[in-house]
Amino acid sequence: MSDGPLETEVKFRVERREALEERLRELGATHEEVENELNLLLDDDEMSLRVSGRALRVRTVDGLGLLTFKGPASFEGGIKSRLELESCVDDPGAVLALLDALGYRPRFRYEKRRTTWRFDDPARPLVVLDETPLGLFAEIEGGTDAILALAEELGVAESDFLHSSYWGLWQAAREVDPGLPHDMLFPR
Numbered sequence: 457m458s459d460g461p462l463e464t465e466v467k468f469r470v471e472r473r474e475a476l477e478e479r480l481r482e483l484g485a486t487h488e489e490v491e492n493e494l495n496l497l498l499d500d501d502e503m504s505l506r507v508s509g510r511a512l513r514v515r516t517v518d519g520l521g522l523l524t525f526k527g528p529a530s531f532e533g534g535i536k537s538r539l540e541l542e543s544c545v546d547d548p549g550a551v552l553a554l555l556d557a558l559g560y561r562p563r564f565r566y567e568k569r570r571t572t573w574r575f576d577d578p579a580r581p582l583v584v585l586d587e588t589p590l591g592l593f594a595e596i597e598g599g600t601d602a603i604l605a606l607a608e609e610l611g612v613a614e615s616d617f618l619h620s621s622y623w624g625l626w627q628a629a630r631e632v633d634p635g636l637p638h639d640m641l642f643p644r
């Protein structure tokens with residue numbers, strides 16, 4: 457694992473949103489406004505980032521962007537950890553043009569409607585609910601022990617943790633239904 461800020465998280469499918477949100481409230485979490493995201497994963501013509509397990513993403517929310525690099529993931533006890541470097545960008549279009557000039561072009565687009573849940577206690581993990589064209593997913597981000605403790609409090613078994621990214625989940629869905637489009641976008 458590279459030195460630097462680590463993203464440590466678990467992801468799982470949510471079957472009953474109301475039940476999960478009620479449990480989060482009972483545990484003292486409060487939610488923020490829903491954000492509509494457009495995410496673009498970029499790569500070069502050889503797909504060298506994907507092949508090496510890395511990712512380069514530009515996320516846009518309300519016209520503002522977030523540039524993210526993710527290193528290769530490792531898993532321990534169902535928890536994914538990877539280097540994550542991020543920077544806010546005022547003009548996502550300009551950043552995309554810059555990256556294009558360097559040979560990195562959008563290879564996959566996906567949309568999410570994200571609701572973030574936070575606890576007053578900074579030791580507690582962050583929880584996000586992502587509504588996607590594939591259904592509802594949740595992620596718990598924080599320290600390993602705190603993630604496992606909160607997952608247990610939410611009734612989520614380690615066997616429910618997903619190792620796939622949204623790209624991986626979409627590709628698996630396309631294998632089952634080849635008629636799905638290349639990108640994971642909400643119907644218009």
